[in-house]
Amino acid sequence: MRIRASLAAVTMSGAVALTALLAPAAQAADSPKIPQGFTSKPSVGRNAPADEKQGDIQITKVTDNANKDVVVGLGKKTFNIYVTATAPSGIYTADAMLWHGTSLDSDVDGVLYTDTGDTNATCDNWSATSATCKITITAVPGTDLYDSALNGKWNVSVLAVANNGDYVETDVYKNRWVKRAASFSGFNAAPEPVTKGKTITVTGTLNRASWSYMKYYGYGSQSVQLQFKPANSSTYSTVKTIKSSSTGYLKTTVTASVDGTWRFHYAGNANSSVADAYDYVDVR
Numbered sequence: 606m607r608i609r610a611s612l613a614a615v616t617m618s619g620a621v622a623l624t625a626l627l628a629p630a631a632q633a634a635d636s637p638k639i640p641q642g643f644t645s646k647p648s649v650g651r652n653a654p655a656d657e658k659q660g661d662i663q664i665t666k667v668t669d670n671a672n673k674d675v676v677v678g679l680g681k682k683t684f685n686i687y688v689t690a691t692a693p694s695g696i697y698t699a700d701a702m703l704w705h706g707t708s709l710d711s712d713v714d715g716v717l718y719t720d721t722g723d724t725n726a727t728c729d730n731w732s733a734t735s736a737t738c739k740i741t742i743t744a745v746p747g748t749d750l751y752d753s754a755l756n757g758k759w760n761v762s763v764l765a766v767a768n769n770g771d772y773v774e775t776d777v778y779k780n781r782w783v784k785r786a787a788s789f790s791g792f793n794a795a796p797e798p799v800t801k802g803k804t805i806t807v808t809g810t811l812n813r814a815s816w817s818y819m820k821y822y823g824y825g826s827q828s829v830q831l832q833f834k835p836a837n838s839s840t841y842s843t844v845k846t847i848k849s850s851s852t853g854y855l856k857t858t859v860t861a862s863v864d865g866t867w868r869f870h871y872a873g874n875a876n877s878s879v880a881d882a883y884d885y886v887d888v889r
Contacts, residue, residue, distance in 0.1 A: 656774055656775055656776045657772070657773070657774040658772070658773045658774070659770075659771050659772055659773075660692065660767060660769070660770075660771025660772070661692060661693055661771065662690060662691070662692035662696075662765060662766075662767045662771040662772060662773045663690060663691050663692070663773065664688060664689070664690045664699075664763055664765050664773055664775065664778070665689050665690060665691060665735075666687075666688075666689040666737075667686065667687070667688055667689070667701070667761060667763050667778050667779060668686070668687040669684070669685075669686040669687075669701070669703075669761050669779070669781050670684040670685070670686070670781065674781070674782045674783070674784050674878065675703075675744065675759075675781060675782070675783045675784065676784050676785075676786050676878040677744055677746050677750055677783065677784070677785065677786060677814070677816070678746070678785075678786035678788075678814045678821075679746055679747075679786075679814055679819055679820075679821070680746070681743050681744065681745050681746075682743065682744045682746075683741060683742070683743045683744075684741075684742055684744075685739050685740065685741050685742075686701040686739070686740045686742065686761070686763075687737055687738070687739050687740075688700075688701055688726075688737070688738050688740065688763050688764075688765060689735065689736070689737040689738075690735065690736065690738070690765035690767075690773070691734050691735040691736075692734060692735075692765075692767035692768070692769075692771055693734055693767075693769075694734075694767045694768040694769035694771065695730065695733055695734055695736070695767065695768045696728060696730065696734075696735065696736035696738070696765060696766070696767060696768070697766045697767055697768045698726050698728060698738060698765075698766050699726050699728065699736075699738035699740065699763065699764060699765040699766070700718075700719075700726060700740060700763070700764045701718075701740045701742075701761065701762065701763045701764070702716060702717060702718035702719075702742070702761075702762050703716070703717040703718070703742070703759045703760065703761055703762075703781060703783065704716045704717075704759065704760050704762060705755050705757075705759050705760070705783075706760075709760075709762070709776045714755070715749070715750070715751075715755045715759070716749075717742050717744050717749055717759070717783075718742060719740055719741060719742055726738040726739060726740050727739050738765070744783070746814070746816045746819065747816060747819050750783070750816045751816065751817075752816060752817050753785060753815050753816045753817045754817075755783070755816065756783060756784055756785045756816075756876040756877070757782065757783070757784075757875055757876050758780050758781075758782055758875070759780065759781050759782070759783050760776070760777045760779075760780060760781075761777070761778050761779045761780065761781050762774070762775065762776050762777065762778065763775055763778045782875065784873065784875075784876060784877055784878045785813050785814045785815070785816065785876060785877050785878070786813070786814045786877075786878050786880075787811065787812065787813045787814075787824060787871055787873065787877045787878050787879070787880040788811075788812050788813075788821070788880050788882075789809045789810065789811055789812070789869055789871075789880055789881070789882035790809065790810045790812055790821075791808065791809050791810050792807075792808070792809035792869060792882035792883075792884060793807070793808055793809065793884060794806070794807045794867040794884040794886050795808075797884075797885075797886050797887060798886070798887035798888065798889050799861045799886060799887070799888055799889070800861065800888075800889060801861055801862060801863075801888050801889065802860060802861060802862075803860070803861050804858050804859070804860060804861070805858065805859050805860070805861050805867070805886060806856070806857075806858050807831060807855075807856070807857050807858070807859065807867055807869070807884075808854075808855065808856045809854075809855050809869050809882055810823055810849075810852070810853045810854050810855065811823065811824045811827055811829060811849045811853040811855060811869075811871055811880065812824055812853055813853075813877050822853070823849070823850075823851075823852040823853025823854065824849060824853045824877070825849050825850060825851040825852060825853055826848060826849060826851065827848065827849045827853075827871060828846055828847075828848055828871075828872075829846070829847055829848070829849060829855055829869050829870065829871050830843045830844075830845075830846050830869070830870045830871075830872070831843070831844045831845050831846070831847065831857055831859070831867065831868070831869060831870075832844060832867070832868045832869075832870050833859075833865055833866070833867055833868070834865050834866045834868070835863050835864070835865040836863065836864040836865050836866075838865070841866075841868055841870070843870075844859060845857065845859075855869065861886065861888045862888065863888055864885075864886070864887055864888050865885070865886065865888075866883055866884065866885045866886075867883070867884050867885075867886060868881055868882065868883050868884075869881065869882045
């Protein structure tokens with residue numbers, strides 16, 4: 606949706622409303638739309654120069670989800686994007702979105718953005734020329750994240766508008782990983798209590814959310830660390846690494862020595878989140 610011509614033609618005196626120019630388009634799960642305020646053109650790479658710019662406005666910093674992976678299970682996930690910008694006339698507003706694909710012009714299969722009817726940015730003006738604007742986005746599995754294949758690397762696109770109508774947009778300011786939530790079920794270290802020198806059996810199942818079917822399924826063939834933290838320590842040490850079965854099931858044994866907490870630790874990957882499960886065992 607190319608709106609740059611209309612945006613550039615606007616003459617502003619102070620803060621003129623930009624609702625019509627920044628209002629997001631309706632999004633269909635099978636055909637994601639690019640919100641108005643962003644040009645439809647090929648992405649140009651991480652930290653690339655601005656794709657569209659008018660005037661002396663600059664985006665100086667973007668922090669999305671506290672610079673952490675966006676982890677989504679089966680419920681809604683709300684996170685913030687902070688856009689800091691500067692311009693001689695001051696900052697009027699900003700907007701941001703995450704998009705999945707290889708080209709903002711021709712290959713977009715997922716978009717996460719605010720859909721409140723206009724940009725919902727709230728801006729803190731640090732000076733007459735600079736501001737940081739917060740944009741809140743809610744990702745809905747099964748709708749926005751309508752297919753598990755959307756897990757992985759997304760692109761962060763940002764837009765800032767000055768009080769005098771100057772603007773800057775970058776299609777790919779940075780990347781952000783949107784991951785399917787992983788978790789353990791049925792984790793147990795037994796028996797409890799246990800006699801020193803006897804065998805402890807540790808079991809559990811590694812699961813991962815499916816956005817396609819809105820269920821958790823066993824996550825097979827994944828490396829999981831069995832770790833231990835003695836009762837008088839704050840540090841976990843890896844005892845062994847095992848692999849989950851085709852259904853995500855895990856089972857291993859160790860020898861009881863001292864009181865402490867046993868943990869299955871899954872480190873995650875490019876598509877799935879970190880997961881941990883704990884059980885304290887009293888050794889007598």
